[in-house]
Amino acid sequence: MSSSKSRSSLIILGTAIAASVVTYIAYEYFNSHKKSTVNNKNQVLELPTIELSTFFNRDKNIDDYKAECAKVADALHKYGLCIVRDPRVHEEHNNKFLDMMEVYFGKSDGIRDARPEYHYQVGVTPQFIEKPRDHCSKLGSLGPDDKPLSPCPPELDPKWRFFWRVGPVPPKTKFPALNADDVIPPDMPQWKDVMDMWGNKMMDALFTLAEMAAVGFDIPNDSFTSKMKFGPHLLAPTGSDYSKFGKEGTVLAGYHYDLNFLTIHGKSRFPGLHVWTRDGKRAGVRIPDGCLLVQAGKQIEYLTGGHVLAGYHEVIVSQGTVDVIEQRKKENKSLWRVSSTCFGHVQSDQILEPLDKFRTPTTVAQFPPIAAGDQVKLELDAISLSRS
Numbered sequence: 534m535s536s537s538k539s540r541s542s543l544i545i546l547g548t549a550i551a552a553s554v555v556t557y558i559a560y561e562y563f564n565s566h567k568k569s570t571v572n573n574k575n576q577v578l579e580l581p582t583i584e585l586s587t588f589f590n591r592d593k594n595i596d597d598y599k600a601e602c603a604k605v606a607d608a609l610h611k612y613g614l615c616i617v618r619d620p621r622v623h624e625e626h627n628n629k630f631l632d633m634m635e636v637y638f639g640k641s642d643g644i645r646d647a648r649p650e651y652h653y654q655v656g657v658t659p660q661f662i663e664k665p666r667d668h669c670s671k672l673g674s675l676g677p678d679d680k681p682l683s684p685c686p687p688e689l690d691p692k693w694r695f696f697w698r699v700g701p702v703p704p705k706t707k708f709p710a711l712n713a714d715d716v717i718p719p720d721m722p723q724w725k726d727v728m729d730m731w732g733n734k735m736m737d738a739l740f741t742l743a744e745m746a747a748v749g750f751d752i753p754n755d756s757f758t759s760k761m762k763f764g765p766h767l768l769a770p771t772g773s774d775y776s777k778f779g780k781e782g783t784v785l786a787g788y789h790y791d792l793n794f795l796t797i798h799g800k801s802r803f804p805g806l807h808v809w810t811r812d813g814k815r816a817g818v819r820i821p822d823g824c825l826l827v828q829a830g831k832q833i834e835y836l837t838g839g840h841v842l843a844g845y846h847e848v849i850v851s852q853g854t855v856d857v858i859e860q861r862k863k864e865n866k867s868l869w870r871v872s873s874t875c876f877g878h879v880q881s882d883q884i885l886e887p888l889d890k891f892r893t894p895t896t897v898a899q900f901p902p903i904a905a906g907d908q909v910k911l912e913l914d915a916i917s918l919s920r921s
């Protein structure tokens with residue numbers, strides 16, 4: 534009995550390895566045979582930098598604070614993006630996190646720490662699991678210089694990911710699978726401290742920014758933060774292995790929007806993120822040292838009835854990326870591109886629908902009420918992470 538069990542386990546493992554090898558070979562074939570169509574003409578977007586220090590000094594200077602809040606609201610509406618400087622976050626915090634994740638992605642087998650039974654919403658997601666939603670029908674409206682490099686129909690992303698739950702779990706929820714226990718890699722002793730350090734810093738910055746956005750939209754201060762409390766926030770670094778996927782034109786994360794409320798990133802060690810503005814213009818993004826980038830996701834689009842749109846983006850290997858890869862090779866540094874990304878979510882049992890200020894017959898029809906947990910599950914089904 535036990536030998537037949539171990540024979541079946543070996544067969545399953547063998548099949549999984551064979552499938553992974555076939556996917557990798559097919560991917561390499563595709564990338565070596567397609568023409569590089571990287572568009573290096575796109576502008577770098579000039580985004581406003583929001584100073585969170587004005588939040589902490591608001592009792593002393595309310596006018597500065599309100600002006601900064603108006604900047605948040607304006608940037609989220611126009612670009613679905615803003616740069617943030619938070620006096621509580623320093624570059625060395627980001628470096629500590631990136632250093633640890635480079636080591637982890639460099640040695641993970643992608644199996645031990647994976648939890649497919651929880652839709653990969655905790656633990657590691659190896660390469661070629663996540664596939665972006667199909668947005669091909671939308672691309673016809675984009676100008677020739679503004680098309681994504683991502684293939685149509687979309688293909689499985691070669692990037693890895695680790696999901697680490699941040700913040701307290703809700704005392705009661707109808708969505709326990711979105712609130713599963715974290716995975717701690719047993720060979721990484723500093724893991725929990727570093728993940729919690731970076732995750733909490735990112736979420737503190739997002740809560741502050743969400744309050745400033747509410748002030749900027751002239752709605753009650755806690756309009757967003759009250760819905761974010763006990764949300765399934767995820768620290769979600771991606772890992773892209775440039776020793777395998779470092780050719781110019783490679784798509785690491787295909788054209789997509791984020792399904793959550795707001796996403797926040799520290800600065801990555803490699804360029805390559807491209808974004809689309811509200812009017813469909815493709816642009817690069819540069820994050821100044823010590824700053825963070827915030828992107829709007831689908832849940833804020835719901836709550837604002839589309840006044841803020843979930844921003845489309847993709848991560849590719851550009852000429853700038855190749856330059857950094859070559860430099861880091863010379864310096865014998867890690868060739869894993871780690872994104873220090875954190876997804877801020879609305880709490881799973883909260884209902885997503887346009888807030889009072891954004892309610893019109895059109896927005897109400899366009900954004901019918903749905904529990905945030907159901908919206909997340911539908912999105913996860915669409916990007917092949919969910920098994921529901």
Ligand SMILES: [Fe+2]
Nearest residue numbers: 789790791846
């Ligand atoms: Fe994203």
